[in-house]
Amino acid sequence: MDFFNAIVAFSNFVIVPATAYGAQLALGALGVTLIFGILRFSNFAHGETMAFGGMVTILVTWAFQSWGISFGPLPTALLALPFGILGTALLLLATDRAVYRFYRVQRASPAILLIVSMGVMFVMNGLVRFIIGPNEQRFADGERFIISAREFKALTGLREGLAFKTTQGITIVTAVVVVALLFWFLNRTRTGKSMRAFSDNEDLALLSGIDPERVVTVTWIIVAALATVAGVLYGLDKSYKPFVYLQLLLPIFASAVVGGLGSPLGAIGGGFIIAFSEITVTYAFKKVFNYLLPENLEFSSLVQLLSTDYKFAVSFSILVIVLLFKPTGLFQGKQT
């Protein structure tokens, strides 16, 4: 029995939250990696793009809620998501026309584009705070749990409960659907193939008649969708605070680099590697170990490798280790 208790406790505090968090990071890292592959720069405004997408979705959710529209047991935010994506796509396309296109035509260096993205980050940051304010916003509704800890205990008779929040379930399902759609698009459609060609070799792609502006436009729209979905899922699962998204930039970049910048598969792998290490390293294993060990050997300390406040240090350490031993990332990204 104790063995099952240990497994349930471990799933409840590590596996389930890390899977949901990993899915959120993977979606964020996919956006970063797509921009890197096709527009060829590290986009420091990506965290703020997620915050903006989350904000638009929240505003539409509130409107729906005030009109009495709901999605049954699921959060209304899912209904508002397409509108959030639309708003974010419009913002990103406008930003591209007003800001990035000028540097693209000049073939500016990635470093200059990175600094430009800092400017965009400031503007978006101000925009989000100007519209929705800097405070925490709640917009989750519907059922809270798929299985609550109490139901699980009653069902199995174990001492440990396994809670599975609706938001965690939605995060995982949505991420799977979005990633499947993205890979179908990149591998099966003509536009997707031209995007990959453009990412692999820009000159060759141009030579074979691919319209670069079209590729860039489609990229921004996909990035808007990915960022909005990631931003909304993170906001639903934890809570929506605009400043958090700037802090998410580090784990997201770490995921993208660990997987290999420019590689979509790598971004997903990287997201889960970072999420699982962050949560495993900062989880106090006392409970799990004490179920497994005989009574006279029990731990009295927390058996926690690092305090939770150091979760940034985990993404950073993994980033440094990968940079030291395999600079192109675990899934072989771009080198230039």
Next chain:
Amino acid sequence: MNLKNIALFAVVAVLFVATGVMQSWNVALNIFNMGLISAIMALGVNMQWGYAGLMNIGIVGFVALGGLGAVIVSVEPVGAAWAAGGLRVLLGLAAGAATIVAAIFTWRRMAGHRLRSLAMLALLIVGFVIYRRIFDPAVHAIEAVNPALTGYLGGLNLNILLSWPVGGALAAGAAWIIGKTALGLRSDYLAIATLGIGEIVISILKNEEWLSRGVKNVIGIPRPVPNEIDLQNSASFVERAASIGLDPATASTLTVKIAYSGLFIVVLLILIWATQAALNSPWGRMMRGIRDNETAAEAMGKDVTARHLQIFVLGSAVCGIAGAMMTTLDGQLTPASYQPLRFTFLIWVMVIVGGSGNNWGSVLGGFLIWWLWVQVEPIGLWLINVITLGLADDNALKAHLLASAAHMRLLTMGLVLLLVLRFSPRGLIPEK
């Protein structure tokens, strides 16, 4: 310095004088002092980006390390805490450092692929357990010593001016570690790695209470200048203030601020002299040569990675000095106040707007952007009041806009950066 540059500095001077006349001289001097510190930070970043093309997105971490330097040097040591576990903490840190050195040594010297990895891993795990065994009890003991007032080791009780070079040295050490790992890879990786080191330094300051008191803050750090209250109690000072027509309270705050300005100006002048001399020396030409064409510089026999490491460490040290100066000015270390937007990205705006590669440009950018950062809020409020003049006072939109005026800052900084990058990419005072 040609006529245009002198005119630019004159414009900034007018901004400060206007602030003094229209708001108050105390406000103007406050902005001026932080402007001096900002100018020094911008000089440091300009060395990295302007001379060598290295992107440092973790300035906030180096600034915070400088602030830690101020605490370690100047605060009085807490004897009870040292007795409780001071040496043990140092021993724990030494054990941790020895583990890492041993792991690196094993990796470099041992043959055999799998065996080497296993040996290194085993070494790291054993080392980590030993480190935690020594370190944790000591930390608990130190943090238990009068936690409401101390709960940390304190400092060395030396003159706070000494902390400025010490803060620079701390930042330089961190920069060396990060430079060793991330330099020589593609340029974005350094940016992302520094973003990480910035976050980590801040979380260390927030959580290692035995070292920095964490979010409980260290207050009452000794000052290099007299206290306002002592000046007000000194009869001769009050007399002199009265003779130029000032009340003692205003005169004392102004005197203290001017004293700080004097100290900071000395540092700024030394740094400008040093950076200008370096930039115009063969070393500076080599740096710019490496920046403009790494392959050619390498072909000429220059060790590009070593030179990059050198300038990265130097630039970070300058940021650390500025950080120690800022903590000296504030008289307190508040780890929660180190926001990347304020201490990393804003400094970048200063460097780019001033003109990357030009030291005078960085100084100008530091003053101008810091002035703007402070003044955009009242200006924004005024602007919104004017725009919404036609709306009734109880209008929801007007209320929302007025409440959000504070966020005009970020928007304005972003617009300034984007406009300068677009229409004057070389900045106000371009590199020659």
